[in-house]
Amino acid sequence: MKIKNLAYSFLLICFFLNANAQTVNIKRADKKYDDYAYADAIKLYENVINKGYKDEHVLQRLGNSYYFSGEFTEALRCYKDLFLFNENQQAEYFFRYSQCLKSAGDYNKSDEVLEKFSQKSPSDKRAILFKKYRNYLEDIKSNSGRFEIADAGINSKDSDYGSTILDNKLVFTSARDTGSIIKKNFKWTNKSISALYSVELMPDGSIGNPALFHRNELIINFNESTPVFTKDGKTMYFTRNNSINGKKRHNENRITLLKLYRAILIDGKWNKVEELPFNSDEYSVAHPSLSNDEKTLYFASDMPGTLDMSDLFKVAVNGNGTFGKPENLGPEINTEGRETFPYVSDDNELYYASDGRPGLGGLDVYVSKINKDGSFEEVQNLGEPINSKQDDFAFIINSKNRNGFFSSNRDNGHGLDDVYRFTEFRKLICEQELSGTITDAETNEVLPNVSLILFDESRLSATEVFSDQNGNYVFPNVKCGKKYFIKTSKTDYDIKEIPLAIKKLSGKTTLLISIEKKAKPIVAKTIMVKVATLKSVKLQPLAVGTDLAKLLNLPMNFFDLGKATIKKSSEPQLLKLVAMLKQYPTIKLDIRSHTDSRDTASKNMILSDKRAESTKNWLVQKGVDKSRLTAKGYGETQLVNKCADGVKCSEQEHMKNRRSEFIITYL
Numbered sequence: 001m002k003i004k005n006l007a008y009s010f011l012l013i014c015f016f017l018n019a020n021a022q023t024v025n026i027k028r029a030d031k032k033y034d035d036y037a038y039a040d041a042i043k044l045y046e047n048v049i050n051k052g053y054k055d056e057h058v059l060q061r062l063g064n065s066y067y068f069s070g071e072f073t074e075a076l077r078c079y080k081d082l083f084l085f086n087e088n089q090q091a092e093y094f095f096r097y098s099q100c101l102k103s104a105g106d107y108n109k110s111d112e113v114l115e116k117f118s119q120k121s122p123s124d125k126r127a128i129l130f131k132k133y134r135n136y137l138e139d140i141k142s143n144s145g146r147f148e149i150a151d152a153g154i155n156s157k158d159s160d161y162g163s164t165i166l167d168n169k170l171v172f173t174s175a176r177d178t179g180s181i182i183k184k185n186f187k188w189t190n191k192s193i194s195a196l197y198s199v200e201l202m203p204d205g206s207i208g209n210p211a212l213f214h215r216n217e218l219i220i221n222f223n224e225s226t227p228v229f230t231k232d233g234k235t236m237y238f239t240r241n242n243s244i245n246g247k248k249r250h251n252e253n254r255i256t257l258l259k260l261y262r263a264i265l266i267d268g269k270w271n272k273v274e275e276l277p278f279n280s281d282e283y284s285v286a287h288p289s290l291s292n293d294e295k296t297l298y299f300a301s302d303m304p305g306t307l308d309m310s311d312l313f314k315v316a317v318n319g320n321g322t323f324g325k326p327e328n329l330g331p332e333i334n335t336e337g338r339e340t341f342p343y344v345s346d347d348n349e350l351y352y353a354s355d356g357r358p359g360l361g362g363l364d365v366y367v368s369k370i371n372k373d374g375s376f377e378e379v380q381n382l383g384e385p386i387n388s389k390q391d392d393f394a395f396i397i398n399s400k401n402r403n404g405f406f407s408s409n410r411d412n413g414h415g416l417d418d419v420y421r422f423t424e425f426r427k428l429i430c431e432q433e434l435s436g437t438i439t440d441a442e443t444n445e446v447l448p449n450v451s452l453i454l455f456d457e458s459r460l461s462a463t464e465v466f467s468d469q470n471g472n473y474v475f476p477n478v479k480c481g482k483k484y485f486i487k488t489s490k491t492d493y494d495i496k497e498i499p500l501a502i503k504k505l506s507g508k509t510t511l512l513i514s515i516e517k518k519a520k521p522i523v524a525k526t527i528m529v530k531v532a533t534l535k536s537v538k539l540q541p542l543a544v545g546t547d548l549a550k551l552l553n554l555p556m557n558f559f560d561l562g563k564a565t566i567k568k569s570s571e572p573q574l575l576k577l578v579a580m581l582k583q584y585p586t587i588k589l590d591i592r593s594h595t596d597s598r599d600t601a602s603k604n605m606i607l608s609d610k611r612a613e614s615t616k617n618w619l620v621q622k623g624v625d626k627s628r629l630t631a632k633g634y635g636e637t638q639l640v641n642k643c644a645d646g647v648k649c650s651e652q653e654h655m656k657n658r659r660s661e662f663i664i665t666y667l
Contacts, residue, residue: 026058035255038065056085060093067096070391070409070416072103072362091120095337102361103389107137125307125335126356136358136381139481142504144383146426152405153207153421154199155414161407162226162287162341162394163419166233169198170405171213172419173225194223196238214270223258226287226341226394230294234265237276237288237297258284260299278303278315278326287394289342290317297323298350300340308336312352332376333368346399350376353393357381361389365406367428380428391417397424430480433508434500438467438488441514446471450490450515451637453605457483462602480504487605488515489637548589548662552576557658562599564610566618577662578622588666591615591631594638596657597645601636608633615660630665 029044045062048054063078079097083089094117101110118127133139154160156176163172175194200208227238241256259279263270279285280303289298297317302310303326311334316324333339337356340363344350348370353363357379364387369377386392388410397404402424409417438450450467454475467473478484481504488496493515502509540551548554554577558570566574581587593612595604612631620626636644639657643649 029058030061033061033065036068038069041065042069054081054085056082059085060089063093063096067100070362072100072390076100076104091117091124094120095126099355099361102359105389125331126337129335129357133358139504140358140360140381140383140387142383142430143381143428144385146383146428147386147422147424149385149420149422151414151421152419154197154210155418157415159194159416160414160419161417163405163407164226164228164396165201165398166198166229168201170201170207171196171198171227171229172210172405173197174210175416194225196224196227228288228290230290236263236265236270237261237290238263239286239288257281258286260285260288277323284310287341289344291344292346292348298329298342298344300342301326307331307334309338309356310340312339312342312350329376333379338363341393341395343394343396344370345397351382351395351397353391353395360384360387362391362409363393365392365395382428386422402427430504430506432478432480432502432506434475434478434484434502434511435508436473436511436513438471438473439512439514441516444514447490447493447515450488450493451601452513453487453489453602453635454478455485455487455606457485459606459609462606464600464602464605478502478509480506486511486513488513489634490515492518494518495632495634495637542584542664542667544664544667546664548577548580548664549660552580554660554662556655557660558615559611559658561658562607564607564614566614574618575622578619578624581619581624581628584667586667587664588628589630590663590665591619591629592661592663593631593633594657594659594661595636596654597636597639597643597647598654605633605635605637608635611660 025044025048029041029048032038032041032044042062042065045058045065048058049062059078059082063075063082066072066075066078075096079093079100082093083097094113098110098113098117101107101113114127114130118124118130121127130136152163152170154170154172156174158175160172160174160176163170165171173194174197176197196213197210198213199210202208223239223241225239227236229236238261239258240261241258260276262272262274262276264272266272276285283301283303285299285301285303287300290296291298295317296314298312298314300310301313303313305311305328312329313326314329315326318324328334333350333352335354335356337354339352339354339356342350342352349367350370351365351367353365355363357364357366359381365382366379367382368379371377381387382395386395386406388408390408390410392406392408392410394407395404396406403422404424405419405421407417407419434454438447438452439445440447446467448467448469448471450471450473451464452467452473452475453462453464455462463475465473465475480502483499483501485497485499488498494517496513496515498511498513500509500511542551554573555570558566558574560567581589591612593608593615595608597604599607610633612633616626616629616631619629636657640659641649641653641656643653643657
């Protein structure tokens with residue numbers, strides 16, 4: 001019995017000694033993790049698990065270490081164990097788990113996990129995008145097959161990525177061994193410190209032998225990467241670990257982050273190396289790109305104002321070499337995930353990598369057109385083969401010959417990351433020609449000179465065309481996959497609105513439209529109502545077609561010039577209308593808003609639509625049942641005087657056209 005007790009005591013001692021040892025190892029691993037030394041953290045966490053010790057904390061951090069290192073297969077193993085251990089995790093673990101499932105090709109399971117992520121964090125931009133683009137794989141498929149890709153011929157067994165063009169050279173980042181006596185390793189990966197290399201691009205398409213890009217004061221014992229050059233080749237912006245005069249700098253947690261630097265080419269050497277003024281020891285700034293006019297610098301950062309992981313920013317580059325204040329590109333581009341590696345093409349398109357949008361797995365490359373006002377068009381996934389189940393990033397393209405380079409850690413590469421070359425043989429822009437014929441609904445005769453205005457779904461933009469002598473109309477550049485509606489107008493004909501959805505395929509869409517002549521008002525019922533005037537109360541007839549604005553002597557309009565909000569000063573007059581509608585509860589009204597001819601016809605149609613809807617909403621707020629009201633904008637299509645485009649008129653004459661009508665449609 002004593003022997004058994006002694007054996008049991010010995011086992012307890014061994015257990016506690018082992019537990020204590022693993023606690024020490026976990027603390028060491030946590031320190032490496034907090035210092036972003038993921039390679040070292042992975043070894044320590046794995047050692048703890050191999051010793052038979054596994055808990056939620058270890059699985060979370062080991063999974064994250066693999067995830068942030070781009071090793072999604074190993075991260076998936078850890079996250080699977082984590083959710084088996086405890087499925088009630090924070091929202092971010094659901095998102096990372098879903099990304100790893102994509103990298104394994106399990107998109108159905110990934111979508112299930114993303115659904116749970118969306119429930120846990122419904123206001124997250126990634127959740128919103130997932131709900132908006134449920135069929136994202138179909139969208140990506142429609143964008144795929146537009147590139148031919150090949151190995152760039154410069155890759156090593158280490159990490160090669162982040163290329164750019166300088167004259168006839170490809171300049172890129174590599175962690176290959178430089179052959180120095182003392183080999184420096186980067187603690188995040190335990191691989192060689194990265195440096196800039198260049199390679200000659202031959203006229204026949206072949207590539208020379210890579211060599212160090214510079215051999216002067218730029219070469220230090222810190223990572224250098226992702227350069228961009230001004231068009232004259234005399235200024236370079238690049239990323240480097242935080243340092244001053246060759247000495248490492250830290251944040252308050254003793255961690256060395258990333259900064260942007262500028263160097264000037266003097267006598268064939270890169271000198272005057274200086275960090276940019278919006279850097280900080282407390283956050284990273286990296287991966288620069290210049291606009292076409294070189295007046296704006298784009299970059300990635302986790303500086304204050306970032307949604308979460310990292311966002312894209314821009315900053316003005318002033319003529320005297322100073323910089324403006326960095327601006328976040330906003331939620332049209334950024335998410336709570338990682339947005340990084342921006343590149344602006346000569347076509348003013350922003351290419352960048354993100355793992356926050358619906359994609360194939362890891363970082364995918366996306367593109368958005370930058371409009372003249374600085375806004376962005378819809379972001380699109382470039383599709384396969386540029387994107388894969390792994391990380392794809394650092395995309396650059398020559399807008400003239402459609403050749404370029406990108407980086408990826410996809411399977412069957414040479415090292416951790418590799419550079420690939422590509423040719424794009426079909427641009428992503430998908431447009432259709434929308435056309436058709438306008439006819440009379442009763443006689444089927446073609447109708448010339450009909451105004452057709454094409455609105456986008458949000459009514460924020462509009463394009464106007466007119467039918468020709470044969471009744472034909474054409475909208476030449478309608479975007480694929482979008483919803484629109486067309487509004488027609490012609491004298492003596494009813495205005496008609498037609499919703500339509502354009503297919504996600506280049507080509508043509510035909511829409512035949514028939515419109516009806518205005519019916520003469522049929523007075524099915526007439527009642528006499530008392531209407532107060534300045535001097536007395538008179539009986540007035542009320543019938544279908546009556547304009548209550550005239551009957552009640554309401555003002556011509558209730559809006560300031562160019563505005564769609566009812567003026568406070570007009571509300572007392574409109575309350576007369578409310579009183580009559582409440583007194584006669586069977587009356588139904590069509591609210592009709594008109595503008596003068598100033599500004600374009602399409603903008604006037606948008607404004608009148610907004611005014612009519614604003615008036616309807618105001619009446620509903622005052623207690624009128626919305627089922628009794630319809631609202632239409634007529635723009636400048638029904639002017640009451642000569643004041644058309646190009647005709648000089650007084651303000652009083654223009655005001656007669658800026659009017660609201662309240663036509664009885666049912667009594």
